[in-house]
Amino acid sequence: MLFFVYLLAVCKKVAIFANCYVTNKRHFMKQFLKMTLATICGVVILSLITGLFFVISLVGMVASDSAATKVKENSVFVLKLSGSVNERSEEGTPFDDFLGLGDTGSMGLDDLIASIRKAKDNDDIKGIYIQGGSAGFDSPATAQQLRDALKDFKTSGKWIVAYANNYSQASYYVATVADKIYLNGQGSVDLRGLGGKSEYYKGLYDKLGIKYQVAKVGKYKSYVESNTLTGMSDYDREQRQAYLGGIWKYWLKEMAEGRKVKADELDKLVNDSLLAFTPAEQLIKSKLVDKVLFPEEIKAEIKNRLKLGKNDEINQLTLSDMLNVKSKQKENGGKIAVYYAYGSIVDSEAMNMLEGGGHCIVGKTVADDLRKLADDDDVKAVVFRVNSGGGSAVASEYIRHAVKLIKAKKPVVVSMGGAAASGGYWISSPANYIIAEPTTITGSIGIFGLIPNVSGLVTDKLGITFDGVKTHQFAGYETELVAGKDTQEIMRQMQNYINRGYQNFLNVVxxxxxxxxxxxxxxxxxxxxxxxxxxGIKLVDKLGSLDDAVKKAAELAKLQEYHTAAYPAEPGWFEKLMNKEPKGSYLDGQIRELLGDAYLPLMQIRNDLKNNSRMQARMLDDIRVK
Structure with a gap:
């Protein structure tokens, strides 16, 4: 604001000098030069002052963000179950609100578990209040791991209570670890079982004149089916029913134990009743919740647990506060590196942006990081934390080779997160030992190539034709694949390529x-x-947590004392600020609105046309739960 006021004053004086120019040219020039120099000096001084204030504000924000939290006596950790819960946090920068970039709405499972552990070990924290119940989890195993951490918290003798206006299914599953579950009078518990319907686009593609050509090995390799079929294959139905049934059985057992009801009775209730529309009184009668409360009543409940008076303030700690509470872990003994690899496996960052962005595992980047860990003498063992449904077979092999290089020098233990399947299993297979969460999805040992042919659209409907010359039979085969009428011989050779890739996958495992x-x-x-x-089929060695993997790594490295260090290091706020991008352009939003349900399949065609990673080791990717 000061700058604009100053600028207006300068403009006013310039106007006055212009008015005098006709009558006194020499005097004007002299005064003009003086004014110009004064203006330059003023702008420089103002910039320096503004810069100084910016630096002071910056230092204040960073210092505030990184300052250690002092826990007050008789405190409660408020855990908000909203937004999304992923493998690691995706925190923004101190300037996100100022720049209008907003919050990512994402919480990292690593941060949540670390904070719950700190709360367990801190005598001044008396309990955890789970607030809200609309969180989405990137996999059933993520929800399970959070619940396990809360269950471990209760072994300290401290309490957990939960309250929400509405509980989504996964959030309710987590909340059943609480001593008491409370609900808004008009709230709901959306407990429904696992499953749903997938979308199949073949009918749309047929109308557009687009045909997907597939080369694959693996009768259960269902990733391609949404583009080539109008409904689920029997093989895909079989595998989905098996793993969803297994996850539900695990969840059902834990929810029944948490609510002190019989598992078969709870299962029948979920099957026979649309619980999302069931009144609160019936939910209480069925023991799904304990009581209906208003917000001020839940506050009174927590005060009662803390033995506070009516007018006393509750000392609350948020997730951000807990992250800045000093950990009791001391860096004694040997270092065990925990390397996080999560997201799709891609050949390059550019390919990830083509597929829609999000966190990814870039083959060369991860392989280089792992080689550094192999050569680091301070690192005595590596826990490779994998949460991926796969992706590029070439990038997967690149990473697998790097894991082997580590294994030649020091122990490697894989800890599987929500999924470690297809390419995710490929990169896990060389480890000394594999530990998976009980609800991890793994396997999917198979590969495919998927290429759209748009000749029916481009030539038959739009009238665009192709012609040219070539010196050899397969010169220009890529254009022929996507726009030619006769691709039989090219696809035959591609199938041979995929067959060899599958055999390589078998040999690797x-x-x-x-x-x-x-x-x-x-x-x-x-x-x-x-x-x-x-x-039971030797794809994993043990069911357990990331902590179990760390303990196994220490055992294999023969370490009596050890500490962990997370890799890759989270980028600093300045790096995040420099790399920050808007979540979507205005044009992209308008195209979404125009195309409606057709947006995703059409964008998929675009991506597949540009994707030069012809061999894919990827599983179906619809395991996110709410």
Missing amino acids: AEGRGLKPEQVNEIGQGRVWLASDAL
Whole structure:
């Protein structure tokens, strides 16, 4: 504001000098030069002052953000179950609100578990208040791991209470660990079982004149089906029913134990009743919740647990506060590196942007990081935390080779998160030991190539034709694949390429797991397995948590004392600020609105046309739960 006032004053004086120019040119020039120099000096001084204030504000924000939190006596950790919960946090910068970029609405499972642990170990924190129940989780295993951490918290003798206006299914599953579950009088519990319907676009593509060409190995490899079928195949139905049934059975057992009801009775209730529309009184009668409360009443409930008076303030700690509470972990003994690899496996960052962005595993970047850990003498063992449904087979092989290089020098233990399937299993297979969460989705040993042919649209409907010359039969084969009428010979050779890739996948798993390729083929074929089932077929060695993987790594490295360090390091706020991008352009939003339900399949065609990673080791990717 000061700058604009100053600028107006300068403009006014310039106008006065212009008026005098005709009568006194020499005097004007002299005064003009003086004024110009004064203006330049003023702008420089103002810029310096503004810059100084900016730096002071910056230092204040950063210092405030990083200052250690002092926990007051008789405090409660308020855990808000809203937004999305992913493998690691995606925090913004101190300037996001100022720049209008907003909050990501994302919480990291790593941050949540670390904060719950700190709350357990801190004598001044008396309990946890779970507030809200609309969080979305990137996988059933993510919700399970959060619940396990809260269950461990209760072993300290401290309390947990939960309150929400409405509970989504996964949030309710987490909340059943609480001593008491409270609900708004007009609230709901949307407990419905697992499942849903997938979208199939073949009918749309047929109308547009687009045909997807597929080369694949694995009768259960269902990723391609949304583009090539009008409904679910029997093989896909079989595997989905198996792993969803296994996850629900695990969740049902834990929810029943938490609410002190019989599992079969709870299962029947979910099947027979649309609980999202069931009145609160009936939910209380069915023991799904304990009581209906208004916000001021839940506050009184917490005060009562803290033994506070009516007018006393509740000392509350948010997730951000807890992250700045000093950890009791001391850096004694050998270092165990925990390397997080989550998201789609891609050949390059550019390919990730083509596929829609989000966190990804870039083959070369991750492989380079792992090589550095192999050469770091301070690192005595590596826990490779994998949460991925796969992606590029080439990038997967690049990472697998780097894992082998580590294994040649020090122990490597894989900890599987929500999913470690297809390419995610490929990069896990060389480890000394594999530990998976009970509800991890794994396996999917199979590969495919998927290429759209748009000749029916471009030539038959739009009238665009192609002609040219070539020196050899397959010169320009890529154009022929996507716009030619006769692609039979090209697809035959591509199928041979995919067959060789699948055999390589079998050999990779056989080598890593101590099996024969024929044995891997029997449990492969692209089939997705729940980790509890994968244990019996030797795809994993043990069911357990990330902590269990760290302990196993310490055991293999023969470490009596150890500490962990997370990799790759989270980028600093300045790096985040420099790389920050808007979540979507205005044009993109308008196109979405115009195309409606057709937006996603059409964008998929665009991506597949530009995707040069012809061999994909990827599983179905619709395992997010709410």
